[in-house]
Amino acid sequence: MLNAEKRKTALLLVPIILVLAGYVLYPSIETTIESFQRDGAATLKNYGDFFGSKASSNLEALWNSVYISILSVLFSALIGVPLAFIFNRYDFPGRKFFSGAAIMPIVLPSLVGVMSFMFLYGEAGLVPNAIKDLFNLSKVPFSIGGVSGILLVHAYTMYPYFYMTCSSAINNIDPSLEDAAYNLGSNRWTVFLKVTFPLLTPALVAASLLVFMVSMASFSAPFLLAGGFRVLSLQIYFSKINGNLEMAATQSVILSVVSISFLLFMRWFQNRRDYRMASKGIGAHRSEVSNPFLKWTMVCLGIVAMIILLLPHATLLILSLVPEGTWTWQIYPTTFNLENYILLFKDTSIWDPVRNSLFMAFVASFGCFAFGIITSYALVKRKFIGKNLLDILVMIPWALPATVVGMNLILAFNKPTPFSFGQTLVGTFWILPLAYFVRFIPLVVRSTSAVLEQLDDSIEEAAQNLGAKWFYTFRKIVLPIIMPGVLSGTLLAFVQAVGEFPTSVLLYTLSNRPISIEIMNQLRMFNLGQAAAYGMIQVGLIAIVLFISYKFLGVKSENSM
Amino acid sequence: MSAVNLSNITKKFGDVTAVKELDLKIEEGEFFTFLGPSGCGKTTTLRMIAGFYYPTAGKVKFNDRDMTTVPPEKRNTGMVFQNYALFPHMTVAENVAFGLKVRKLERSKIKEKVKEVLGKVRLEKFIDRQVSQLSGGQQQRVALARALAIEPDILLLDEPLSNLDARLRDEMRTEILRLQRDYGITTIYVTHDQVEALSMSDRIAVFNEGMCQQIGTPTEIYNDPVNDFVAEFIGETNLYNVAYKDNRFHCAALGMEIQVEKPLDERLRNQELKISIRPEAIRVSDEEITGPNALRGKVKIVQFTGAAVHTLIELSKGVQLKVTTLNEGSFTYLQEGVEVVLQLPPEKIRVVPSIRERA
Ligand SMILES: Nc1ncnc2c1ncn2[C@@H]1O[C@H](COP(=O)(O)OP(=O)(O)OP(=O)(O)O)[C@@H](O)[C@H]1O
Ligand SMILES: [Mg+2]
Numbered sequence: 001m002l003n004a005e006k007r008k009t010a011l012l013l014v015p016i017i018l019v020l021a022g023y024v025l026y027p028s029i030e031t032t033i034e035s036f037q038r039d040g041a042a043t044l045k046n047y048g049d050f051f052g053s054k055a056s057s058n059l060e061a062l063w064n065s066v067y068i069s070i071l072s073v074l075f076s077a078l079i080g081v082p083l084a085f086i087f088n089r090y091d092f093p094g095r096k097f098f099s100g101a102a103i104m105p106i107v108l109p110s111l112v113g114v115m116s117f118m119f120l121y122g123e124a125g126l127v128p129n130a131i132k133d134l135f136n137l138s139k140v141p142f143s144i145g146g147v148s149g150i151l152l153v154h155a156y157t158m159y160p161y162f163y164m165t166c167s168s169a170i171n172n173i174d175p176s177l178e179d180a181a182y183n184l185g186s187n188r189w190t191v192f193l194k195v196t197f198p199l200l201t202p203a204l205v206a207a208s209l210l211v212f213m214v215s216m217a218s219f220s221a222p223f224l225l226a227g228g229f230r231v232l233s234l235q236i237y238f239s240k241i242n243g244n245l246e247m248a249a250t251q252s253v254i255l256s257v258v259s260i261s262f263l264l265f266m267r268w269f270q271n272r273r274d275y276r277m278a279s280k281g282i283g284a285h286r287s288e289v290s291n292p293f294l295k296w297t298m299v300c301l302g303i304v305a306m307i308i309l310l311l312p313h314a315t316l317l318i319l320s321l322v323p324e325g326t327w328t329w330q331i332y333p334t335t336f337n338l339e340n341y342i343l344l345f346k347d348t349s350i351w352d353p354v355r356n357s358l359f360m361a362f363v364a365s366f367g368c369f370a371f372g373i374i375t376s377y378a379l380v381k382r383k384f385i386g387k388n389l390l391d392i393l394v395m396i397p398w399a400l401p402a403t404v405v406g407m408n409l410i411l412a413f414n415k416p417t418p419f420s421f422g423q424t425l426v427g428t429f430w431i432l433p434l435a436y437f438v439r440f441i442p443l444v445v446r447s448t449s450a451v452l453e454q455l456d457d458s459i460e461e462a463a464q465n466l467g468a469k470w471f472y473t474f475r476k477i478v479l480p481i482i483m484p485g486v487l488s489g490t491l492l493a494f495v496q497a498v499g500e501f502p503t504s505v506l507l508y509t510l511s512n513r514p515i516s517i518e519i520m521n522q523l524r525m526f527n528l529g530q531a532a533a534y535g536m537i538q539v540g541l542i543a544i545v546l547f548i549s550y551k552f553l554g555v556k557s558e559n560s561m
Numbered sequence: 562m563s564a565v566n567l568s569n570i571t572k573k574f575g576d577v578t579a580v581k582e583l584d585l586k587i588e589e590g591e592f593f594t595f596l597g598p599s600g601c602g603k604t605t606t607l608r609m610i611a612g613f614y615y616p617t618a619g620k621v622k623f624n625d626r627d628m629t630t631v632p633p634e635k636r637n638t639g640m641v642f643q644n645y646a647l648f649p650h651m652t653v654a655e656n657v658a659f660g661l662k663v664r665k666l667e668r669s670k671i672k673e674k675v676k677e678v679l680g681k682v683r684l685e686k687f688i689d690r691q692v693s694q695l696s697g698g699q700q701q702r703v704a705l706a707r708a709l710a711i712e713p714d715i716l717l718l719d720e721p722l723s724n725l726d727a728r729l730r731d732e733m734r735t736e737i738l739r740l741q742r743d744y745g746i747t748t749i750y751v752t753h754d755q756v757e758a759l760s761m762s763d764r765i766a767v768f769n770e771g772m773c774q775q776i777g778t779p780t781e782i783y784n785d786p787v788n789d790f791v792a793e794f795i796g797e798t799n800l801y802n803v804a805y806k807d808n809r810f811h812c813a814a815l816g817m818e819i820q821v822e823k824p825l826d827e828r829l830r831n832q833e834l835k836i837s838i839r840p841e842a843i844r845v846s847d848e849e850i851t852g853p854n855a856l857r858g859k860v861k862i863v864q865f866t867g868a869a870v871h872t873l874i875e876l877s878k879g880v881q882l883k884v885t886t887l888n889e890g891s892f893t894y895l896q897e898g899v900e901v902v903l904q905l906p907p908e909k910i911r912v913v914p915s916i917r918e919r920a
């Protein structure tokens with residue numbers, strides 16, 4: 001018997017499944033099929049080439065990706081974990097300010113972050129040149145590039161994952177557990193090893209997996225800094241540029257396999273019973289640093305760390321004030337004004353990318369908003385067969401590297417399909433909004449699911465009991481209650497779409513050129529000021545959104561990843 | 562107002578049978594209680610009446626209308642949830658007005674009605690408060706007001722007082738009873754608290770493991786339980802296995818023949834039987850008592866609870882007996898360790914079939 005409840009569930013599931021099948025599953029399948037083709041015939045040759053001696057660069061790239069990712073995990077942990085301990089366990093002047101500033105790297109979109117690192121520490125960067133001048137050296141003493149550059153940028157942009165997950169784990173440890181251990185006669189070191197550290201393990205593992213995945217997918221840093229160094233995400237881009245779609249597909253499949261196994265592993269890990277604290281409502285207990293020498297050393301270290309952390313932001317701001325053509329052969333820029341910003345409003349060719357980005361991000365995040373609400377509702381509040389599978393399918397775009405998402409869309413929509421209403425989407429305006437939409441579905445679904453899980457079923461039942469029909473209940477009761485969570489996810493999707501680089505570089509056309517592509521173009525023309533000004537727009541947007549989410553929607557910064 | 566008629570209801574979740582072959586008729590205006598231990602199917606039954614579950618078999622009728630598969634929003638029942646389920650984004654007034662708005666009443670009517678109902682639950686002062694700013698007891702009243710405002714045919718309450726502290730619970734009990742009498746509304750009340758059930762209900766249905774064991778007024782259920790489960794679940798009792806032979810009851814545990822006033826129901830003849838006697842029905846004395854069913858024992862534990870004194874007495878072979886006496890002054894308390902004489906009055910002894918397997 002198909003009763004009313006089941007009919008409603010089915011009705012909800014139809015659009016969800018259509019969208020996921022059309023824009024997530026079908027593109028992945030197209031890519032897989034393409035990877036098994038050569039000159040129109042089915043074959044395993046591509047994989048033979050990938051692992052064979054013929055194109056050893058591929059295997060090398062895979063290996064490079066893996067070892068860069070492992071090192072990135074290591075370095076991010078080395079920065080993030082101690083910082084989390086210092087800021088959450090000790091109290092000293094300025095602690096609050098420092099701990100707030102420690103998450104500043106997250107307001108830099110990846111491309112912009114890499115760009116400011118180049119300005120700062122690159123061959124022509126401000127820091128190496130300043131040192132050279134200061135000590136009258138004949139050459140710059142150091143500059144970043146290749147592996148060291150990628151690792152530095154990764155450590156800088158990814159340590160917040162460790163910092164934030166560890167901070168919240170540390171704050172969740174019931175102090176009485178450690179007190180109990182002291183009481184039983186353990187010393188500081190044993191308490192840390194036997195009590196604190198095991199309690200932090202789940203957080204550490206989660207952060208490690210996350211950083212590993214993010215750095216496997218990393219595109220902007222290798223794109224700008226790699227030089228001759230190969231990583232897999234970049235190889236996909238080169239294969240595509242060279243017109244070798246079959247190889248690009250093969251590389252995508254291999255990267256997807258790695259990423260999706262990580263996704264499944266992470267799900268398994270998080271569903272395992274972990275050590276949740278039984279006691280509730282415990283605040284962190286911080287010990288005041290009383291030794292004055294130690295205290296002021298800490299403050300000084302804090303200030304130095306702050307300067308290093310905020311230098312990229314400052315550089316970006318300063319360079320955005322340097323007008324075009326005023327900084328050519330000099331070591332330091334000399335002229336500063338607001339011309340780059342003014343041009344945004346005067347010169348339509350400079351304003352266009354901003355408008356494109358805002359419009360496309362708006363369309364995409366609106367789609368995520370609507371789709372996210374329906375999907376989360378179905379996943380959290382409805383019972384149906386295959387729910388787990390749907391849940392995984394929804395999270396796949398999050399696990400897939402952006403480059404792969406881009407490739408999938410290219411291979412799926414470079415011909416007319418029913419899902420694109422019989423149009424060829426590649427080469428049109430709409431392919432990019434679609435890419436952003438697919439990329440950021442999981443973001444909205446996750447933040448919406450989090451609030452929906454808090455909503456007791458009885459609330460909906462109460463409304464029904466009072467005579468309200470399902471849709472009325474949904475509109476008047478469910479939606480208003482979950483709105484903050486949905487909005488914070490959507491806003492985040494919006495700013496990330498504005499800053500998105502990897503899919504943009506694969507899919508943009510003249511008509512929909514977004515900000516990040518224009519940043520790349522300006523960099524190529526050595527017009528650093530304008531590139532920095534574009535970067536500042538992105539940073540400003542992100543800062544505003546995080547502020548709104550935090551202030552008005554009550555979202556903690558660690559939930560925003 | 563409606564009568565509720567459940568005929569032969571069964572509800573299964575997978576292979577778990579939550580409610581089994583339940584037959585029940587609740588009269589108009591009655592205060593009816595479902596009582597039973599955790600997991601016995603009370604909530605499931607209530608939710609089938611509200612329409613959140615459809616029975617696997619059987620029929621739900623309100624008066625003569627078949628409601629078995631009518632969706633919840635069309636049943637006009639008012640439910641009070643255990644966790645109140647107040648809408649957190651609305652004020653007290655908006656919560657109460659919700660059901661009225663759904664029914665498309667005029668604005669002025671709604672306002673009037675909200676005021677009236679909030680007056681009834683004594684919350685006029687809080688009309689514009691956000692519900693999160695209310696105490697537990699006040700939230701409870703809002704939930705009641707919200708359910709009453711729609712003038713439901715049936716009021717359904719699922720353990721509405723279990724989240725409140727003892728004193729507030731007492732207060733709310735009186736309050737709920739007062740409102741029920743005021744509105745004269747058919748009320749179904751779910752609880753696992755026997756005191757609550759006995760003191761509030763017109764009739765009680767006692768559940769165990771999905772089956773309804775007994776339906777009756779509080780006095781019937783307490784004084785004439787139909788089996789050992791009911792006897793033991795409601796109030797304290799002393800239960801002993803007996804063997805029935807030649808119109809006599811032989812109790813091995815007490816080592817004697819027990820005299821019982823009421824003759825045995827013919828239908829129970831071939832079942833395993835127990836005698837049940839309430840602790841307060843037993844006579845205790847340190848002097849000799851003559852008459853039927855007299856026993857000797859030694860006082861083991863004396864527990865003073867204020868109005869009553871509970872005494873645990875060990876009979877000869879390690880068999881124990883609970884006795885409750887009224888507190889009539891300190892000179893009447895028994896001393897631990899002394900020998901006493903007991904008597905089980907034949908008119909107070911009930912013979913019940915045993916449905917629980919026990920060693
Ligand atoms: N939605 C459901 N799915 C599966 N089993 C259920 C469901 N609801 C209840 N049950 C099972 O049915 C049985 C009766 O549950 P019910 O909630 O009616 O008990 P209850 O008498 O209300 O208990 P309590 O006093 O603990 O609230 C239990 O064994 C329970 O596990
Ligand atoms: Mg229940």
